[in-house]
Amino acid sequence: MIKPGIKLGLKDWQPRLDKSQTKYCEVWFNVNITEDYSPMFNYLKASGIHTGLHFWGILPDSTEPNLAYPGPTLKPSLDLVQTTIDIAANYGFTYVNVHV
Numbered sequence: 001m002i003k004p005g006i007k008l009g010l011k012d013w014q015p016r017l018d019k020s021q022t023k024y025c026e027v028w029f030n031v032n033i034t035e036d037y038s039p040m041f042n043y044l045k046a047s048g049i050h051t052g053l054h055f056w057g058i059l060p061d062s063t064e065p066n067l068a069y070p071g072p073t074l075k076p077s078l079d080l081v082q083t084t085i086d087i088a089a090n091y092g093f094t095y096v097n098v099h100v
Contacts, residue, residue: 007054013040017049024050026097031057031084045091052095055084068100 005024006016017025025044029037044051057080059065065077081098088096 003050005050008040010036010040014043017043017047022049026052026054029053029055029084029087031055031080031087034083034087041087041091044093051088051091051093052097053084053088053093054097055081055099057084066100067098 003024005022005026006020007026007028008016009028013027027037027040027044041051057065059073059076059080061073063073065080066073067077067081081096084098085096088094
């Protein structure tokens with residue numbers, strides 16, 4: 001069964017949710033600025049909107065995370081993904097979408 005929803009970012013999320021009245025959404029989530037998402041995440045949780053996080057972020061050395069190569073970026077990349085999973089679990093979100 002397909003469950004249509006919307007994709008949200010930090011910009012204009014509130015009016016988009018109000019207008020769409022959706023019950024499902026995916027948030028374009030930058031783990032490096034987690035605190036900025038608190039108002040949105042609290043609203044989503046309180047509203048019972050089924051939510052997934054679309055992971056992205058930047059490593060401390062300013063490179064992109066990479067899960068596909070067993071080099072020096074693997075461990076810090078996995079740490080960022082784990083942080084995202086923990087945040088999603090804390091809010092009761094449904095899934096985390098990660099691209100290697």
